[in-house]
Amino acid sequence: MSHATSDKARVAEIISPFARLAQLLEGLQPSRPVIDLAVGGPRHPLPDFLMEKIAEAQSGFGQYPAITGSDEYRAAIAGWLERRYPPVQGRIDANAHILALCGTREGLFSAVFPAVERRGDIARPAALIPNPFYQTYAAGAMTAGAEPVFLPADASTGFLPELEAIDEGLLARTAVLFLCSPSNPQGAVADRAMLKRAVELARKHDFMLFADECYSEIYTAEPPPGVLEAACEADGGLTNIVAFHSLSKRSNLPGLRAGFCAGDADFLAALAKFRNVIGPQLPLPIQHGAAAVWRDEAHVVANRALYSEKFDIADEIFGAKFGYSRPAGGFFLWLDMGSHGGGERVVKTLWKDCGVKLLPGSYLARTNADGSNPGADYVRVAMVAPLDETKAALTRIVERLG
Ligand SMILES: Cc1ncc(COP(=O)(O)O)c(C=O)c1O
Structure with missing residues (x-):
């Protein structure tokens, strides 16, 4: 290729x-x-209980929130992950494996920096990006000093990148692989085998696998598999992988800016340290409202x-x-x-x-x-x-x- x-x-x-x-x-x-x-930008109704929940916690606007997210927010997310992806049950420690984000966009961007830094042994590591792609991936890669390398994801590859076609030399100098499933723009879904293969490659070559799963709750027949469950099924660990989710599409709340990423504990600690100096915390009342939205499935x-x-x-x-x-x-x-x-x-x-x-x-x-x-x-x-x-x-x- x-x-x-x-x-x-x-x-x-x-x-x-x-x-x-x-x-x-x-x-x-x-x-x-x-x-x-x-x-x-979704235009379906907002969850009707949201404003009441935000109001309940309004005194929180008087405090700086922790960069990691509140205990309540991370616990609600851990609960959602366990319900949505049963193989992760018992494998998620909300304190270590989950980080609050102001939507997936800033997280996808910010996360490239520690991903590049952890491969300090490579002068200019590669960031592998499916083509077409969500533009933030390339913006993050370029800003963080990685070389964006675009992987064909067109009709001939089933609109997802062909992992087997990536050459070993490139994999050896890769800091991060972005996967988007369901994909924007084509709506293609990566199956479990593909996700497991991506996890294997990430571990073998010690790069970070960033799975952008923000469309995971909008599907036609089967719920799309997630990278966290694929990793847990493979060997139980979450090393080298991070999944990105938000309420923007799931719950029609792109303006709430409530998201999270979950996965590799050491990597998330480095990401939290980096985000702590650039400062995009999620306001506490928003986290309280968003926690209730993660707990509710009826509106989804x-x-x-x-x-x-x-x-x-x-x-x-x-x-x-x-x-x-x-x-x-x-x-x-x-x-x-x-x-x-x-x-x-x-x-x-x-x-x-x-x-x-x-x-x-x-x-x-x-x-x-x-x-x-x-x-x-x-x-x-x-x-x-x-x-x-x-x-x-x-x-x-x-x-x-x-
Ligand atoms: C593929 C993809 N990833 C991430 C995002 C960012 O979404 P948000 O920051 O609202 O979670 C979008 C938004 O359209 C998207 O299409």
Whole structure:
């Protein structure tokens, strides 16, 4: 496999996909009322008990929170992990294996620094990133002094990176491997065997495996397996792995900024030390509210049912058009517009003629050395709007593109 490396990569090259989208659509007037399915910001109801819980703990706004998170918050997360991933039962010490985060984004970024530092024996270690990918992975890698190395994750690899195709020399100089399952943007889910293989590789080559599992609760049939359970099934330990989760997608709370990471105790201690000087603590009343949200599953079941109804509609409207198939997880559609002129062109057309705002797939991917971009043919559709709006948008897409 040829890896796209980017020695000249600079942080300034990482531009938000949404800033690029604004540039692409500048000056173009939509001819119909706008339906925005570009940003992956959930728009389903918030858990109705949240505000009461936050208010209960409001005096906590008068205190600095500990960087690690409160005992209550970490205990609620340990409980959720044990219910969601039974093989981890009895293996999670809430004090050692869990760290509160202000959403997964800052955690994914911050965690690259200690991951690079622990491989101080390598001059410029590699950060392995599936391509397409969530942009924060590359921003973290570049800022922390790692070389981002992009692993193909396109139709030919089942939209997940092929672990067996990574050469040994590269693995030997790797500080971190990012895996996203269910993946953004394609909704592909890594099975247990793949997760176990990733754990094995991380241990063999002593790099950190960062599993971004923030879409884990949005799925169609089977709950996606998690890396913590894969690790516990493999040999019981959590060394070399960290899973990242948040309430943003599970509970429609992207504005609460409540997340966590869980895994390797020594690594989390180093990450806590690093985050303690950069300071992103989660306010105590927010932790109290978020703990209640982690403890509740009823709203998550209802939330998943809302997505399922919308995917039923997509099944009906798209059939096999645009290479559509219902994703195993997450809330995005990844539609192949290669025969309609590619992602950017289709996004402009649908905006002008239909008022439907989507994201060109290339904005979520890195261009390879040969000039190809694995997202170029694609558009990403975030199924986050209410059902009627979503149905109207999908209908407009088919009517316009046929
Ligand atoms: C793949 C992926 N990881 C992480 C995040 C960050 O989510 P949050 O910081 O809200 O937990 C997002 C947000 O869209 C995402 O798509």
